[in-house]
Structure formats: C-alpha cells, structure tokens
Amino acid sequence: MLDEWRPATPPRRRPLVEQVIASLRELIATECLRTGDKLPSETKLSERLGVGRSTLREAVQVLVHTGVLEARQGSGTYVGRPSERDELAERLAAARAPEVFEVRTALEVLVAQVAPLRRTDEHVAALREALGECRAHAEAGDVVAFIAADSRFHRITVEAADNSVLVEIYDVLRRSLEPALSVLVGVVELRQANDRHEVLLDAIESGDPAAAVAATRTHLADTIALFGGTVTPPPA
Numbered sequence: 001m002l003d004e005w006r007p008a009t010p011p012r013r014r015p016l017v018e019q020v021i022a023s024l025r026e027l028i029a030t031e032c033l034r035t036g037d038k039l040p041s042e043t044k045l046s047e048r049l050g051v052g053r054s055t056l057r058e059a060v061q062v063l064v065h066t067g068v069l070e071a072r073q074g075s076g077t078y079v080g081r082p083s084e085r086d087e088l089a090e091r092l093a094a095a096r097a098p099e100v101f102e103v104r105t106a107l108e109v110l111v112a113q114v115a116p117l118r119r120t121d122e123h124v125a126a127l128r129e130a131l132g133e134c135r136a137h138a139e140a141g142d143v144v145a146f147i148a149a150d151s152r153f154h155r156i157t158v159e160a161a162d163n164s165v166l167v168e169i170y171d172v173l174r175r176s177l178e179p180a181l182s183v184l185v186g187v188v189e190l191r192q193a194n195d196r197h198e199v200l201l202d203a204i205e206s207g208d209p210a211a212a213v214a215a216t217r218t219h220l221a222d223t224i225a226l227f228g229g230t231v232t233p234p235p236a
Contacts, residue, residue, distance in 0.1 A: 016051060020059035022164060023049055025068070026155075028079055029171045039069070039077045104173045105220050108154070111161045111170075112200070112216040116207045119160035124205045126156045131197050138190035146190050153197060160204060192222060 027039070039045065046056050060077055063069040070080045115123075130153040137146035151174055158170045196219035203211035 016055055017058050017062070018164075020049055020051055020055055021062055022167065024059060024063060025168075026171075028068070030151075030155075033079045035079050035081055037079045038075075039079070041076065100173055101224065104170075105224075107158075107166060107169060107173065108216050108220065109213060111158050111166060112203075112212040113209050114163070115157055115160040116204045116209045116212050118162040119204050119207075123156060123160040124201070127153060127160075127201050127204070130156060131194065131201060134190075134197060135194050138194055143190070150193065150197075157200070157204065189222070193219065196222065 024039075024045075027033070033039075040048075042053055042056060046053050049056065060069060060071065064071050064077075064080070067080045070078045072078060130149055133149035134146055134153060137143075137149055154174065155167070155170060158167050196215060200212055200215040200219065203209075203215055
C-alpha cells in the first residue's frame with residue numbers, strides 16, 4: 001500500500017538530500033506510480049524517510065526541476081511526465097525475457113563483485129529482513145508476495161554496491177522480468193532461491209567478493225533454467 005511504503009534502506013550513507021532523492025525514485029518504482037499519481041503527504045514522507053521537512057522539500061525540488069515530480073500549489077506533489085527511463089521500461093517490457101535477463105546477469109555479477117566491499121551494517125540487516133520475508137512467503141506458497149520480497153532483497157544488494165546508476169538500471173530490468181517469473185516459478189524454486197540468497201548474503205556480510213560472485217552465478221543459473229536455459233552467464 002502506498003501509505004505504508006518505506007525505503008529499502010534509510011537515508012544514511014550518501015549526502016542526505018541525494019539519498020532522499022534516491023528513496024523518492026524508489027517509491028515511484030516499487031509502487032508502480034504513473035504520471036499524475038499523488039505522493040503521500042509531506043508529513044508522511046518525512047516520517048517514513050526519517051528526515052526533516054526541509055531536507056525532503058529540497059529533494060522534491062530537485063525532482064520537480066528534472067520533471068520526475070510535479071508540485072501543485074495547494075494540492076500536493078504528483079508524479080511528473082514520462083521520462084526517457086519510462087520509455088526504456090516500455091521497450092524492455094516488449095523485449096524477450098532472455099534478452100533482458102542477459103543484461104541483468106551482467107549487472108548482478110558486477111554488483112556481487114563490489115557490494116561485499118561497500119556494504120554497511122544497515123544493508124546487511126535489511127537483507128536479513130528481506131530474506132526472512134522471502135522464506136515466509138515461500139512456505140506459504142505465495143508466489144506474488146515472494147517475488148515482491150525477492151525484488152526487495154536484490155534491490156538492497158544493488159544499493160549495497162553504492163552506485164546510483166546500477167540502482168536505476170536494476171529497477172528497470174527487474175520490472176520487465178517480474179511478470180514472467182510469476183508464471184514460471186513454483187514452491188520448490190522459491191525454497192531453492194532462498195538457499196541461494198542465504199549464501200550470497202553471508203558472502204556480502206563477510207566481505208568476500210569471490211564467494212558473492214560464485215553464489216550469484218549459481219543463483220542466476222537456476223533462474224536461467226526457468227527460461228529454458230537460453231541465456232549464457234558472462235564468463236568468469
């Protein structure tokens with residue numbers, strides 16, 4: 001629910017306004033907001049982000065200036081006009097899943113190389129929480145809820161790489177693959193994915209890039225198999 005949204009990781013590491021901007025973009029992406037949709041009130045956003053109103057207003061102004069948001073006096077803040085990023089998402093949605101997954105594979109291997117070296121304790125805690133949600137949804141056989149939690153797990157992993165460009169690319173790629181995954185996966189695959197997640201998380205927590213890459217390649221091979229094995233992961 002939009003009113004219950006909270007960022008995957010609280011604004012802490014990067015300059016505060018920059019992180020709030022990233023969190024607002026995350027809100028738009030994870031809640032699938034479209035042009036003209038209204039954001040929660042300033043009070044609610046400040047509470048959920050854990051920042052002051054002045055910081056939030058500065059971040060909103062940056063996004064208004066770039067056209068991501070639109071401020072309507074006396075009414076509130078709304079999602080702005082479609083951007084080039086939205087147009088890319090539409091093109092990816094029309095692409096074949098294996099093509100999109102090939103790009104995502106390269107991205108996740110890169111993330112696995114750097115996330116263990118840049119992650120914070122907050123990232124690890126958030127990953128543990130997301131993995132717990134994944135396990136609960138897998139045991140309940142709730143594929144839709146699992147995919148949402150799985151998306152959160154992977155997004156936090158990307159955030160741990162501390163590269164805003166990677167986060168932007170991941171958001172677009174992940175959304176284009178989720179519909180296909182919801183059809184292909186079953187309870188067995190969900191439990192197996194959670195085991196792979198556990199190994200990846202342990203590698204990130206221990207600061208071991210080689211183990212993280214190995215875990216990522218194994219997990220990707222499992223997922224690729226769901227698409228009929230039509231994608232070859234990047235060479236080691």
